[in-house]
Amino acid sequence: MPESPTHNRREYFRVEDQLGLECRRIEPDQDVRDLFEDQTTLGLHQELRRIDQEVRQQLATLSEQDRNLAAVLKTFNHKLDTLARIMAFEQKPLQPQQWHSVTLSEGGVAFALDAPELRPGDCLGLRLTLLPDLQRVSVKGSVVEKAAEPDPRMVHVAFIELSDTDRQVIARHVLRVQARQRQESRQFL
Numbered sequence: 001m002p003e004s005p006t007h008n009r010r011e012y013f014r015v016e017d018q019l020g021l022e023c024r025r026i027e028p029d030q031d032v033r034d035l036f037e038d039q040t041t042l043g044l045h046q047e048l049r050r051i052d053q054e055v056r057q058q059l060a061t062l063s064e065q066d067r068n069l070a071a072v073l074k075t076f077n078h079k080l081d082t083l084a085r086i087m088a089f090e091q092k093p094l095q096p097q098q099w100h101s102v103t104l105s106e107g108g109v110a111f112a113l114d115a116p117e118l119r120p121g122d123c124l125g126l127r128l129t130l131l132p133d134l135q136r137v138s139v140k141g142s143v144v145e146k147a148a149e150p151d152p153r154m155v156h157v158a159f160i161e162l163s164d165t166d167r168q169v170i171a172r173h174v175l176r177v178q179a180r181q182r183q184e185s186r187q188f189l
Contacts, residue, residue: 012105015177019102020094020129020136021111025122032125032140032161048084085134094129104128106171108141108158112151118143124157130173137166 024035055077063070103110109126118124122143129136141157162170 012107013174013178014103014105015174015181017102017104017173017177018099019104019131020098020127021100021102021109022094022098022127022129023113024125025115025118026125026140028123030123030125030140032138035125036127036136036138052081082133085136088136089129089134104170104174104177106159106162106167106174108144108156110154110156112153113155114153115155118146118155120145123160126157128170130169135169135173137169139166 022036026032026035059070059074059077062073100111109128120143124141124143125138126141127136127138139159140161142160144156144158146152147154147156
């Protein structure tokens with residue numbers, strides 16, 4: 001018996017969160033990364049991703065030889081990544097209407113959107129800006145359903161063609177939000 005879309009969405013931990021959300025309707029064969037990247041710097045972004053992969057491979061090899069040096073270099077690499085995200089965000093900050101309350105998981109996202117023309121099966125290009133570290137994830141999604149009740153603007157989107165790296169970024173973010181929410185709920189006990 002085929003599994004329902006609702007069942008598939010329940011496989012992942014979900015959190016209520018506030019994040020930056022840019023959303024555009026796209027064709028199923030359209031590349032979502034090109035959708036949100038500035039075309040003048042697209043080549044630089046691709047080069048940066050290639051270099052990042054090389055650094056990760058070299059750090060893995062180095063950690064076998066000298067764990068302390070590998071840890072310092074990993075921390076330095078993380079610091080550079082954070083600085084780059086801050087600079088990119090300052091160049092093109094999100095507007096207040098681009099911040100949304102969402103339900104997020106590794107499998108998809110649900111959010112309110114004034115788009116009555118959207119139908120289940122429609123393809124969307126999404127760019128999520130995760131707080132507090134301003135990590136951005138560009139992903140293609142498929143509209144699973146539009147809720148009629150209680151909010152007819154509520155759109156449920158399943159991620160498709162999500163890279164392993166982006167899936168890991170979302171998974172780590174969801175775990176951090178869950179940990180923060182548990183900690184906050186313990187404070188009220």
